[in-house]
Amino acid sequence: MRWKLWLLMAPALLWLLAIFAAPMLHYAWLSTQAETVLTGLQPRPVGAEQWLRLWNDARFWQDTWQTLRFSAVSVLLEMVLGLAMALLLHQPLRGRGALRTISLLPWALPTTVMALGWRWIFNDPYGPINQLLQGLGLSGVPFLSDPAITWLAAVWADTWKTTPFVALLLLAGLQNIPADLYEAAALEGAGAWQSLRRITLPLLTPYLLIALLFRLAQALGVFDLIQVLTGGGPAGSTESLALYAYLNAMRFLDFGYSATVMLGSFAVLLVVAALAGLAFQWSRTTQAEELR
Amino acid sequence: MPRRWPLLLVGLMTGVLLGLWGLAANAVERVNVLMPAPFAEATADLVAAFNRDHPGIELSVTRGPLETEAVSDLAISSLLLGSSPYDLLLMDVTWTPKYAAAGWLEPLEGWLGEDALADLAPGAELGNAFAGHLWRFPLVADMGLLYWRTDLMQAPPRTPAELEAISRRLQAAGQVPWGYVWEGKQYEGLSCVYVEMLRGFGGRWLEQEQPELNSAAAVQATAWLRHLVEAGITPPTVANMAEPEALQAFQAGDAAFMRNWPYAWAELNKPGSPLRGKVGITTMVSETGEPHAATQGSWGLALLAGSRHKAAAVEALRYLTSVEAQKQLNLRWGYTPTRLSLFNDPELLAANPVLAELKLALSDAVLRPLTPIYAQLSDLLYRELNSVITGGIQPEPAMEQLQGNSERLLITAGGQR
Numbered sequence: 001m002r003w004k005l006w007l008l009m010a011p012a013l014l015w016l017l018a019i020f021a022a023p024m025l026h027y028a029w030l031s032t033q034a035e036t037v038l039t040g041l042q043p044r045p046v047g048a049e050q051w052l053r054l055w056n057d058a059r060f061w062q063d064t065w066q067t068l069r070f071s072a073v074s075v076l077l078e079m080v081l082g083l084a085m086a087l088l089l090h091q092p093l094r095g096r097g098a099l100r101t102i103s104l105l106p107w108a109l110p111t112t113v114m115a116l117g118w119r120w121i122f123n124d125p126y127g128p129i130n131q132l133l134q135g136l137g138l139s140g141v142p143f144l145s146d147p148a149i150t151w152l153a154a155v156w157a158d159t160w161k162t163t164p165f166v167a168l169l170l171l172a173g174l175q176n177i178p179a180d181l182y183e184a185a186a187l188e189g190a191g192a193w194q195s196l197r198r199i200t201l202p203l204l205t206p207y208l209l210i211a212l213l214f215r216l217a218q219a220l221g222v223f224d225l226i227q228v229l230t231g232g233g234p235a236g237s238t239e240s241l242a243l244y245a246y247l248n249a250m251r252f253l254d255f256g257y258s259a260t261v262m263l264g265s266f267a268v269l270l271v272v273a274a275l276a277g278l279a280f281q282w283s284r285t286t287q288a289e290e291l292r
Numbered sequence: 293m294p295r296r297w298p299l300l301l302v303g304l305m306t307g308v309l310l311g312l313w314g315l316a317a318n319a320v321e322r323v324n325v326l327m328p329a330p331f332a333e334a335t336a337d338l339v340a341a342f343n344r345d346h347p348g349i350e351l352s353v354t355r356g357p358l359e360t361e362a363v364s365d366l367a368i369s370s371l372l373l374g375s376s377p378y379d380l381l382l383m384d385v386t387w388t389p390k391y392a393a394a395g396w397l398e399p400l401e402g403w404l405g406e407d408a409l410a411d412l413a414p415g416a417e418l419g420n421a422f423a424g425h426l427w428r429f430p431l432v433a434d435m436g437l438l439y440w441r442t443d444l445m446q447a448p449p450r451t452p453a454e455l456e457a458i459s460r461r462l463q464a465a466g467q468v469p470w471g472y473v474w475e476g477k478q479y480e481g482l483s484c485v486y487v488e489m490l491r492g493f494g495g496r497w498l499e500q501e502q503p504e505l506n507s508a509a510a511v512q513a514t515a516w517l518r519h520l521v522e523a524g525i526t527p528p529t530v531a532n533m534a535e536p537e538a539l540q541a542f543q544a545g546d547a548a549f550m551r552n553w554p555y556a557w558a559e560l561n562k563p564g565s566p567l568r569g570k571v572g573i574t575t576m577v578s579e580t581g582e583p584h585a586a587t588q589g590s591w592g593l594a595l596l597a598g599s600r601h602k603a604a605a606v607e608a609l610r611y612l613t614s615v616e617a618q619k620q621l622n623l624r625w626g627y628t629p630t631r632l633s634l635f636n637d638p639e640l641l642a643a644n645p646v647l648a649e650l651k652l653a654l655s656d657a658v659l660r661p662l663t664p665i666y667a668q669l670s671d672l673l674y675r676e677l678n679s680v681i682t683g684g685i686q687p688e689p690a691m692e693q694l695q696g697n698s699e700r701l702l703i704t705a706g707g708q709r
Binding site for chain 1: 681705
């Protein structure tokens with residue numbers, strides 16, 4: 001009987017293998033080759049040389065740190081703001097339908113267009129924010145030319161765009177919580193804060209988790225926003241792992257190393273996902289203990 | 293079965309027509325050229341004229357993106373897939389060795405002759421040949437220029453110290469908030485700015501394939517760029533300035549000097565521009581005794597090795613880069629020609645008063661290193677320089693670090709040869 005099970009699953013498994021495992025295996029092979037413009041774009045086996053190069057590449061580790069920093073801060077902001085937005089959109093307000101549609105607009109905008117828009121808004125000194133600040137007699141903010149500030153500008157642009165996505169997911173979750181739970185809690189004397197903590201958040205957890213996973217995976221692979229908004233600058237302070245892999249492949253034609261960088265960032269993603277999973281397990285057990 | 297006859301006849305005729313159409317389509321050779329959008333627009337009339345004169349060839353232009361590197365990405369994506377839809381590619385000067393080493397280009401000397409570059413203006417011939425072959429024919433010359441305000445000073449500065457002194461005087465008098473704007477963003481433009489200063493201080497980027505970026509001159513050039521920001525002559529936002537941002541600041545009257553390419557001259561002298569008739573151009577400042585260098589940034593046509601219509605493509609290349617075509621491009625669009633005779637053409641001189649200065653700048657042209665790994669070398673350079681400009685690291689340790697990184701890159705790349 002068991003083989004029938006596998007037989008029935010075979011098409012799906014083959015499909016997964018073709019679109020996921022095959023490219024990964026190809027990259028794994030490519031990361032043991034030198035395939036650059038100087039080898040005439042022909043692969044030449046070099047063993048573990050590319051991996052050694054990755055390990056000793058300060059730029060890879062700097063980009064890893066910058067990608068993690070960008071992802072952690074922007075995803076955290078998006079989760080908090082997204083939850084607030086979802087709670088607001090869940091309220092029976094007048095014009096709620098219109099409000100929900102409008103709040104989705106940033107997410108519907110192509111990232112490139114959005115990033116160009118923010119590049120203009122953040123322009124120093126001719127962008128609207130700095131013009132406003134100067135009009136008030138304040139000094140301008142070098143949003144895109146100060147390594148200490150620019151990564152936050154990127155975080156902000158990303159948060160602006162993807163918070164509605166988190167809100168949408170969470171709103172779906174909110175609509176699945178039966179209203180009588182809140183009524184019962186209210187009868188027992190629970191306040192708004194208690195219902196949020198004891199009913200909304202626990203029942204929303206699966207949705208929070210999905211939103212978190214989606215956003216983390218996307219943020220760790222951030223490319224287009226950075227490429228358009230800052231090009232990785234100033235002083236390399238906003239370069240992400242994906243941008244580095246792109247530079248190696250498309251600009252430097254160093255495909256062996258690009259594959260290595262790509263696999264390296266995939267390893268980083270796996271570690272982060274494992275840590276997030278552990279944290280989630282831990283929060284579940286502590287929550288269960290609390291309920292007991 | 294007489295009823296089937298009409299059907300058979302229709303089928304037969306369709307077949308014959310299709311065959312004829314196929315023959316006709318084969319008779320017309322299709323040549324496709326990829327160009328950045330502005331060039332596609334500027335050459336539209338020439339392409340139409342070419343197609344009128346050449347019934348056997350159908351030349352079409354693919355409008356590439358506006359940004360230089362985005363055009364390269366598009367071309368490379370198609371070339372990597374093996375069968376590129378393009379026959380000709382309008383290339384930036386820095387791509388040539390990379391594309392040639394990748395085996396994507398067809399040598400041109402066999403088609404155009406060994407002396408193909410003989411009647412080009414001095415400076416325009418640079419950067420088209422690599423490793424003993426001609427890979428590209430220049431269509432438009434481009435070089436770094438120093439723009440100065442003729443209404444604010446008698447003569448432009450010739451040394452870094454003079455530039456600083458004039459800036460300080462004008463800033464102190466409240467005539468301009470800033471002295472000098474240039475391209476300081478972390479991108480290729482910063483390397484172009486640096487190459488000019490490096491030469492102006494007497495240094496070299498590579499000498500016999502070895503980097504010399506920790507030389508005294510290289511450190512001086514870097515220190516001067518940082519000094520401009522620290523002294524308040526250049527705004528700190530220069531760290532995010534590309535050509536459009538520098539032009540925006542200069543055109544708004546916020547700076548007395550700007551480093552930019554020839555296109556800015558037409559922009560600044562457009563009807564309605566606040567600086568119309570108040571701008572002069574010259575070459576970059578340099579220390580006494582050192583050359584006033586202009587980074588060469590020309591665009592040229594290259595023939596792709598995978599083209600199936602090479603003869604027709606070369607015909608189009610010849611036409612688009614001809615004296616007559618370049619003359620039109622200059623008269624209508626302000627593009628700087630590469631043919632020497634055009635710099636003495638009375639009609640062009642009348643229409644384009646800065647042509648003499650452009651020729652002078654072109655003769656001082658400095659090439660960025662001709663190597664297939666130029667993109668990596670330049671990436672190291674502009675990242676490090678941008679760190680210095682934003683105050684993240686001092687000029688001297690920065691250049692030591694850059695020298696080490698550049699040496700390592702050349703060794704790694706050499707080992708893979």
